Amino acid sequence: xxxxxxxxxxxxxxxxxxxxxxxxxxxxxxxxxxxxxxxxxxxxxxxxxxxxxxxxxxxxxxxxxxxxxxxxxxxxxxxxxxxxxxxxxxxxxxxxxxxxxxxxxxxxxxxxxxxxxxxxxxxxxxxxxxxxxxxxxxxxxxxxxxxxxxxxxxxxxxxxxxxxxxxxxxxxxxxxxxxxxxxxxxxxxx
Amino acid sequence: xxxxxxxxxxxxxxxxxxxxxxxxxxxxxxxxxxxxxxxxxxxxxxxxxxxxxxxxxxxxxxxxxxxxxxxxxxxxxxxxxxxxxxxxxxxxxxxxxxxxxxxxxxxxxxxxxxxxxxxxxxxxxxxxxxxxxxxxxxxxxxxxxxxxxxxxxxxxxxxxxxxxxxxxxxxxxxxxxxxxxxxxxxxxxx
DNA sequence: CGCGACGTTGATTTGCCTCAACGATTGTGG
DNA sequence: CCACAATCGTTGAGGCAAATCAACGTCGCG
Numbered sequence: 001x002x003x004x005x006x007x008x009x010x011x012x013x014x015x016x017x018x019x020x021x022x023x024x025x026x027x028x029x030x031x032x033x034x035x036x037x038x039x040x041x042x043x044x045x046x047x048x049x050x051x052x053x054x055x056x057x058x059x060x061x062x063x064x065x066x067x068x069x070x071x072x073x074x075x076x077x078x079x080x081x082x083x084x085x086x087x088x089x090x091x092x093x094x095x096x097x098x099x100x101x102x103x104x105x106x107x108x109x110x111x112x113x114x115x116x117x118x119x120x121x122x123x124x125x126x127x128x129x130x131x132x133x134x135x136x137x138x139x140x141x142x143x144x145x146x147x148x149x150x151x152x153x154x155x156x157x158x159x160x161x162x163x164x165x166x167x168x169x170x171x172x173x174x175x176x177x178x179x180x181x182x183x184x185x186x187x188x189x190x
Numbered sequence: 191x192x193x194x195x196x197x198x199x200x201x202x203x204x205x206x207x208x209x210x211x212x213x214x215x216x217x218x219x220x221x222x223x224x225x226x227x228x229x230x231x232x233x234x235x236x237x238x239x240x241x242x243x244x245x246x247x248x249x250x251x252x253x254x255x256x257x258x259x260x261x262x263x264x265x266x267x268x269x270x271x272x273x274x275x276x277x278x279x280x281x282x283x284x285x286x287x288x289x290x291x292x293x294x295x296x297x298x299x300x301x302x303x304x305x306x307x308x309x310x311x312x313x314x315x316x317x318x319x320x321x322x323x324x325x326x327x328x329x330x331x332x333x334x335x336x337x338x339x340x341x342x343x344x345x346x347x348x349x350x351x352x353x354x355x356x357x358x359x360x361x362x363x364x365x366x367x368x369x370x371x372x373x374x375x376x377x378x379x380x
Numbered sequence: 381c382g383c384g385a386c387g388t389t390g391a392t393t394t395g396c397c398t399c400a401a402c403g404a405t406t407g408t409g410g
Numbered sequence: 411c412c413a414c415a416a417t418c419g420t421t422g423a424g425g426c427a428a429a430t431c432a433a434c435g436t437c438g439c440g
Binding site: 334335364365367368371372 | 427428429430431
């Protein structure tokens, strides 16, 4: 549940819990439905309760690049757009039937004022995301596609079998064709 | 000055300013001197007052990968190590004579308790870093080396002439040899 | 001066991409 | 419930961006 997730980093009393949950808006997103489209202004942060979302952008040649997967228990948003208030380039789409809680930017600001502990909570969440993002950047600079794939398997063991290969390929940064070859090479080795 | 930088995101009264500055430790780092070595536990965040630092890691083949430059006005740390308390893989080195203020992890926690506004400040700083890190990841997935170089030039115009080419090559993710060729191609074009 | 780091250039190799063709699977409307 | 389209995964042939390895000139600096 979402309060458990928050509870890992800050301690809330009953009133604070109630305030927090009262600001959340429940939403069900069907498979392949978009929660956010490129060009829109991102006005909320989404907590994935069940299912899985992906955040991706399209480059000038029409290719997708998946920036992040958000399985159950994770937050996702187009942070650039959320912070700047400008239209973003990110799409957020459900890779399966997904339930989320939305926290609007306005309510998030309210929360910061009324329960400053939430500044701490989101600082910690953001720090962890930054560490992960830097590590992934480093992996892209120093590992081969094969090594990145193996790492992906250890980080998201549950996603491997429920996700089309195409999307894993996009995440690790290779074409679906190359990904297919790479995978059959790995299978042959073992 | 460092208080101007903080003042862009939060408003402090005189006592708070004094508390904050009293926790900072001034340090001068000479060219090529290390502020942090791979394998050490990172116990502080550093604010660059003058000069420039770089954060980099070495891969298993002995190649450097520059994760970030920190010119004047920027913060730098091995966030992974700082958060987890474990030894990190990052090196932080001065690319020229540099003056920094160090804020120890312990004092940073003190600051969070005594002046909760600093939670907000570091949340915002971290959010901005995350946006930048994600954008760079995206650039590495979707742009050619040449495009990344041109982008680097617009983002760090001042660094281009004061940094060895080797280091720019490392930042954008190519070998020094390829970088040299690429640059002479660009010059020929114009 | 002489050493070590840097930048350049050439020849060759390689990891990954592109384009194209083809089955297998999934989904959809009639 | 079937027919057909769309998407997905696989495989082959060929191409290109960038890496590798090596040689050489240059510069800053102890």
